Amino acid sequence: MSQPITVTTVAEGVARLVWSTDTTIDEVRREVARALVDHPRVETLVDPDDQAAQRTATWSGMHREGVMRGVTVEDGPVDRIVYARLATDASVNEPGGFRALLNSFLPRKRAISQVLVRDPDDRVLLCRLTYKQDWDLPGGVVEVGESPRLAAAREVEEELGLTLDLGPLLLTDWLPPWGGWDDAICLVFDGGVHDASVLDRVVKQEREIRDVRFCTPDEVRELAADFTTRRVEAALRGEGDYTESGR
Known part of the structure; x- marks a missing residue:
């Protein structure tokens, strides 16, 4: 009993x-x-x-x-x-x-939406963030009940003051647990090709963004973390690939 x-x-x-x-x-x-x-x-x-x-x-x-x-x-x-x-x-x-x-x-997976913006010279728009040393694509965490596409557009507008019509999904990248973070899914959307003068319209969210600029592939490898570099390179292929930490 x-x-x-x-x-x-x-x-x-x-x-x-x-x-x-x-x-x-x-x-x-x-x-x-x-x-x-x-x-x-x-x-x-x-x-x-x-x-x-x-x-x-x-x-x-x-x-x-x-x-x-x-x-x-x-x-x-x-x-x-x-x-x-x-x-x-x-x-x-x-x-x-x-x-x-x-x-x-049931398990819940954190989602991150980012945007790949290029200029006519195939440089990639990167942001230097206030809370880490390496540079990254613009974007952020998808809120509860928010679509990843809307999250990507919202983050770009909040961080940079830019309103972009997003194109298709370029990449789905799984991020393993790292540095105190749980694992996550990162979705990279096509932000289109824009003249470098688009930087003149940028209004940085000072709390999160220190700097923003277009970077060549070599500069991406120099400024971004290894896994971010791999993600950018995979997104540039534009094939809708699935990767794990950019691989």
Whole structure:
């Protein structure tokens, strides 16, 4: 017989569940339903290494909300995954409720949109950023619910004050985890060929952009990081390739 599930009120309207390893999903699901009668929120904190507890929390109807770092327990500070269910959450027996549950724990991939702008001499527009030494293509992170194409156009307008009609997708480049960043997908769109005088219309976003200029291939290799150089060279081929770190 499994051990009883502990239910503790940890804040006004918030109940926290703790269960043993032999507790079943059905038992946790029933206790969550009972706790929601008197609490708008029911939560549990799960060890990131405990896959069984993560499955139990999920299939008992609790949404994964994120990782709480440095939780103080008897053995010292540890990380814990926060799962919770609200009284207002749609039933998991309804399509919308089930999709919301899945959406809370399925992997999410960061997306970055960049723009390849060239001049008639086949030089490439690069930006020197305030937060790193090497130069890069104009662009940035795609916001939640935003299309990558709109993100590319928005970033160029915000960073450089330029409104461009973007052409086709030139490159999809996967970026592996690096330097504290999670992995990401970088999409490079065609920004077209423009006379070098387009630089006269640039209005730099001072918080992010130190300088902007058209660069020859040799200058790209000199100023940009190796993986950025590979990405630029792949995008210049304009074949809609897929690469990994530019390779």
